Amino acid sequence: MTRFSGKVALVTGSSNGIGRATAVLLAQEGAKVTITGRNADRLEETRQEILKSGVPEDHVLSIATDLATEKGQDELVNSTIQKFGRLDILVNNAGAAFNDDQGRVGVDQDVSVYDRIMQINMRSVVTLTQKAKEHLVKAKGEVVNVSSIGAGPQAQPTFMYYAMSKAALDQYTRSAAIDLIQYGVRVNSVSPGAVVTGFGEAMGMPADMHEKYGHFMESRKECIPCGKMGQPIDIANIIAFLADRKLSSYIIGQSIVADGGSTLVMGMQAHNFMDLLKQ
Ligand code: NDP
Numbered sequence: 001m002t003r004f005s006g007k008v009a010l011v012t013g014s015s016n017g018i019g020r021a022t023a024v025l026l027a028q029e030g031a032k033v034t035i036t037g038r039n040a041d042r043l044e045e046t047r048q049e050i051l052k053s054g055v056p057e058d059h060v061l062s063i064a065t066d067l068a069t070e071k072g073q074d075e076l077v078n079s080t081i082q083k084f085g086r087l088d089i090l091v092n093n094a095g096a097a098f099n100d101d102q103g104r105v106g107v108d109q110d111v112s113v114y115d116r117i118m119q120i121n122m123r124s125v126v127t128l129t130q131k132a133k134e135h136l137v138k139a140k141g142e143v144v145n146v147s148s149i150g151a152g153p154q155a156q157p158t159f160m161y162y163a164m165s166k167a168a169l170d171q172y173t174r175s176a177a178i179d180l181i182q183y184g185v186r187v188n189s190v191s192p193g194a195v196v197t198g199f200g201e202a203m204g205m206p207a208d209m210h211e212k213y214g215h216f217m218e219s220r221k222e223c224i225p226c227g228k229m230g231q232p233i234d235i236a237n238i239i240a241f242l243a244d245r246k247l248s249s250y251i252i253g254q255s256i257v258a259d260g261g262s263t264l265v266m267g268m269q270a271h272n273f274m275d276l277l278k279q
Contacts, residue, residue: 002030003244008084008139010034010076012067012128013094015042017197018146021232022091022239024049029240031089032059034080040064042198067094068120070127077131087135089243092125093146097162097203106157114161121165125172133180140184144242145173146235147191149259166191170255177253188242188251193259194223195230222270225261234258 009026013019015037027033027050035050037043047062061083065072080087098116100109125145136143148166150156156163170189177187194217200210217223238256242248257263 002028003246004089004240005030007031007088008033008080008086009089009091009243010036010080010087010132011091011093012036012076012124013146014046015039015064016046016202017199018192018195018232018235018239019091019093020046020049021236022093024053025233025236025240026089026243027055027059028053032061032084034061034063034076034084036063036065036067036076037094038064038066067124067128073124073128073131076128077135081135086139087132088139088141090129090132090136090141090143091146091239091243092128092143093239094124095121095146095148095165097159097199099203106160109161114164117161117165118168121162122168122172125169129176133185136180136185137183141186142243142245143176143180143185143187144239145169145187145189146239147173147189147255149191149193149257149263151191154263173255174253181252186242186245186249186252188248188253189255190235190238190242191255191257191259192230192235193257193262195232195235197232220270222265222267223262224259225265228260230258230260 004026009031011019011023011033014023014035023033023035023046035043035046043062043064047060050060051057061079063076063079065075067073098113100113129143147169150159150163151166151170173187173189180187196214214229218228235258238258
């Protein structure tokens with residue numbers, strides 16, 4: 001018996017990055033998983049990665065669909081119930097950031113960018129959770145949302161709409177947690193810092209630029225004090241912990257920050273005070 005034996009998990013955004021690592025981990029630990037994303041090829045890569053680790057084929061349901069549509073969300077919940085008969089764990093992981101196509105920044109970014117970001121990062125979480133609720137209540141299940149340290153309290157003028165969507169998600173996590181705990185359903189979230197995934201590419205960033213960004217961040221203690229970018233499995237392990245009632249049953253409505261220390265440093269603290277006095 002593994003820790004998620006008999007459980008069924010739906011992991012959004014599992015065709016890449018953090019969601020893929022999470023789906024693989026939950027499946028390896030016994031869960032039946034529904035994996036999803038729009039990109040059918042990448043989704044198949046996730047499925048193959050799961051099967052490679054010895055998970056039986058009938059433990060994986062693969063659905064290529066657009067999560068930003070309610071039709072796609074209905075398909076996810078209905079097909080999961082049809083195939084597996086229950087839903088214990090909902091991981092609201094899918095997310096994205098978009099640039100203004102005319103390069104506008106700060107408050108001048110077009111409101112269509114705001115709409116697109118809120119649609120996938122926040123609205124889809126609200127409606128998918130509504131659709132999954134009756135099944136999660138039946139199973140006394142768990143919801144784990146994937147937020148971001150971008151939610152604040154620091155300002156994020158470059159990616160302000162993305163940051164706003166994650167700040168909204170944090171409030172949703174807290175409020176939904178108190179609403180749903182009356183039915184025995186727990187809601188928590190994880191707030192990653194900089195993690196090596198397809199996120200940059202999805203924003204249109206070429207691979208070498210994304211690598212350059214990673215090296216810059218890793219090499220500066222005021223950016224990532226632990227000196228390395230996060231890997232998807234670092235976050236997947238926390239999602240599995242929050243989905244594991246035996247380990248985390250008393251954690252309700254919280255977000256666990258996993259960022260290599262990034263949010264603990266202020267620019268002024270990054271400089272050595274004693275060195276400054278000697279100058
Ligand atoms: P990836 O781009 O690697 O993965 C994003 C996933 O979301 C993909 O599987 C993508 O699938 C899916 N997705 C995006 N839009 C849609 C859509 N409309 N319909 C269905 N699926 C969609 O990025 P990450 O793994 O980094 O992102 C996962 C989560 O982690 C996001 O919520 C992100 O905000 C958060 N996060 C990431 C950080 C990082 O540094 N990487 C830092 C903090 C938070 P497909 O393209 O196939 O549709």
